[in-house]
Amino acid sequence: MLEGIHQIGLHEWEIPLGYVAGMRVPGRIFLSESLGKILEAGAVQQLANVATLPGILKHSLAMPDIHWGYGFPIGGVAAFSIDEGVISPGGVGFDINCGVRLLTTPLQHKDVTGRRDLLEELFRAVPTGVGAKSAQKVSLQSLEGMMAQGAQWAVRAGYGVERDLLRCEEGGFMKSADSRPVSDKAKQRGIPQGGTLGSGNHFLELQVVQEIFHPETARAFGLSLGQVCCMIHCGSRGLGHQVCTDHIKALESATKKYHITIPDRQLACAPITSTEGMAYFSAMASAANYAWANRQMITHTTREVLSKTFRIEYDEMPLIYDVAHNVAKFEEHLVDGKSMKVCVHRKGATRSFGPGASDLPADLSSVGQPVIIPGSMGTSSYILRGTRTAMERTFGSTCHGAGRIMSRTQAKKMKSGKEIVADLKKQNIMVRAHSENAIADEAPEVYKSSEDVVNVVHEVGLSRLVARLSPIGVIKG
């Protein structure tokens, strides 16, 4: 473990006040000894930088998939007082509401084994990669619908069923979205990209439920052993990227106007209740809603392909859940024994609401929120459930994925896209992408083990393991 960081409990480490000048609260990282060996000093510095922001509550937090990002570290969580705190695009990132959802099917592993045609059909139907344009025609009016009502707009436009909305964080859209502070540029980028996957670490993956850790919860979620599922990982596309770019510029001026000292320009921020802070929040919520609509549209396309290929009914493919990884939200949490409304930033972290929490559908209220943790390409993904421990210790948050340990340059030197495809083929995993380069960026070896990461949150109790899914076919964005 890096110097200056102290262990204070099981998998829990403290970055003390003074680690960087001006820290208002200590930092806390949830990390095993083995993951601690690959912790980057840059990521810890970023976590400590967040602790200097005005109005931060309790701790600047990081999940075990922490790594070096920009502004906040990836895996960072921080909550701010509404009255004294700030909101920062650096705590959300460019890909607003990058998130993940899982839908199930009535199919079994044997039904899709070797079905390259299915992967090709999905690849044809869902636009992916750099420069991809939507197959659906999104009008300006539809775009406004996507930003105002997210997945609900999509369902009402015919891209899903009402039940899907019960299985989305926030019911599939943030009600406080207001698209007036979304620039025309952002809208121009959003129109041609509705229903597209994007590139980078985004993917659409066919998976099989390989292992069940908690049968009762798995049943409540609708998961069974051997079942084929589909995981969709993407975000708000160019619209979200532009919202972040536009508002960082606006908040740079606000940072000076409100005399806020920041250690990194990417942490540009404004008081939550200021005009500039609320303008960013409204635009960010609109972009988050666009992302929920986007994932819903891709879900619709996926269901249509599966329905046509296997002659299964559309409603035989229910959604397990949809979670956001990059978002700032107003939530009620306990601070010093009192319930209060706070602004939680999650940058590469997942909401992990426990039993009894608000925003859970009635049938999951006693179980907790489904938490979806995607693995890296070719490795297992995990389904967990939210816990009361997370509510008490991390503002209802847990990890979001495996977390990179190697740069893209190193990754490409290590293995070519062709070699990775061959390796995965040996494990009976099919891969499809526009370029071998895209595959080489995301080799399984460039990520921490998702198993190590989820074991930490399971053992600390920030979420509890329910099931493990292994990949069968991957469409790489």
Next chain:
Amino acid sequence: MSFEEISHTADIKIRVRAPTLEALFSETFNALMQVMYGTARKGGIIKEIKVESLDNESLLLDFLSEVLFVSEVESLVFFTASISIHGSRLTAELSGEPFDPIRHSGGSEVKGISYSGLSIIHDANGYMLDIIFDV
């Protein structure tokens, strides 16, 4: 005049050196286009970009963000940028071609240009910067 990729875990970090501020901006632009669309790019279609910002770092970030915007909404892949900077104002003439999925799909989509760690250094050897592209 050159750029090199520096190891960065999550994103793409580029180090650029150039004799003048204009060349520094131009080379950073080249790095951005290469990361996104690879090296098989051609000129032909001309676009002009104008930005005005508070300091050199913001000027660079605003310029590259504008390049990302124009490239995406007009489906253009740029090859060269002829840049002039006067105080807080930048004018760039970009030359490029329509996006071709066959030749230009090899890269990584850049989501945004980060301020983290961005500082333009000017000394006797010329100009230098490190910049992070979020991919």
